Amino acid sequence: MINSEDALKRVQDGAAPEDWHVHYAKKDFFxxxxxxxxxxxxxxxxxxxxxxxxxxxxxxxxxxxxxxxxxxxxxxxxxxxxxxxxxxxxxxxxxxxxxxxxxxxxxxxxxxxxxxxxxKPHAQLLLIRPDGLILKQEENKTTVIDYKALSDLIISEYKDDKVKLALINKEDGEEKTLALDKRFGDPRKLARDILKAYQDQQAGEARR
Incomplete structure (x- = not known):
């Protein structure tokens, strides 16, 4: 289970591990x-x-x-x-x-x-971790995705300015959509990084 409050505090304090990739929102986007x-x-x-x-x-x-x-x-x-x-x-x-x-x-x-x-562009961020991701777009809106809770992660829409990821819950098969725009950088690259992190996590679980 990913503790978003602890993770965001570590990022704020500059104590994030090297394998955590933090992408802050770009001022130019707004x-x-x-x-x-x-x-x-x-x-x-x-x-x-x-x-x-x-x-x-x-x-x-x-x-x-x-x-x-x-x-x-x-x-x-x-x-x-x-x-x-x-x-x-x-x-x-x-x-x-x-x-x-x-x-x-x-x-x-x-x-x-x-x-x-x-x-205040740094108030919004995308944190990609080896075990999941945290997306904070508003002060009271934080999305936490734990790769272990997913049965599949698919790129369902792939455009220059927007990418959508389909997240399939392992327990009930429910599908949720995660949309990324250009506020954190190239959404296509971010989607590929997320997909690779998910695949690496799944491969690690399979080897255990």
Whole structure:
């Protein structure tokens, strides 16, 4: 059983063994995240200014109908146009403003979160050990993986910016997913390191 509190304290005190590999979050990852969010927020605000200057413009109604399959769209327009008030421009513009407020609020929160994380990148870390790993991404969110508790570990998604690992529990066969992004470095290399550590641990268990 991996004691995450003890392991993290040893890392913090600089007393981690040589075969523990600590990967701290990169400040640039959070700066980029905040920049993209605020850039999109600026674009959204500019769009809203243009939208206000065009009082007959409606976005949500067209967006909703355009995403529906042709036959379904025709059926809804023919039978529910009165119920959905397709002709009520003012109602649909209110929905547009509400949608913009939700998207804008989300972008603002994620952007501010990026700024806060950029101030303390070392608060998040990935610790790869010979017997398992510890992933700390938030102050109260720590994921602990003990290789002995797994029957298999598979790379289920392999992309430049994100890798997903499928973890199969040995006792009940339950599958969990561990996602790695670029905050700790190249996620593909990290996934290979984790997979190798798991395979080495399994080989060691088999020799005993």
């Amino acid at each position: 700066v980029e995240q905040a920049f993209i969010c605020f850039l999109l927020l600026f674009v959204l605000i500019a769009f809203l200014v243009w939208y206000i200057l065009n009082p007959h413009m409606i976005v949500m109604r067209g967006f909703l109908l355009d995403w529906l399959p042709g036959p379904l769209r025709t059926f809804i327009i023919a039978n529910f146009s009165g119920f959905l008030h397709f002709s009520n421009t003012q109602l649909w513009r209110i929905l547009d403003y509400l949608s913009a407020a939700i998207v804008g609020g989300f972008l603002l929160l994620v952007g501010l979160d990026g700024i806060e994380n950029a101030k």
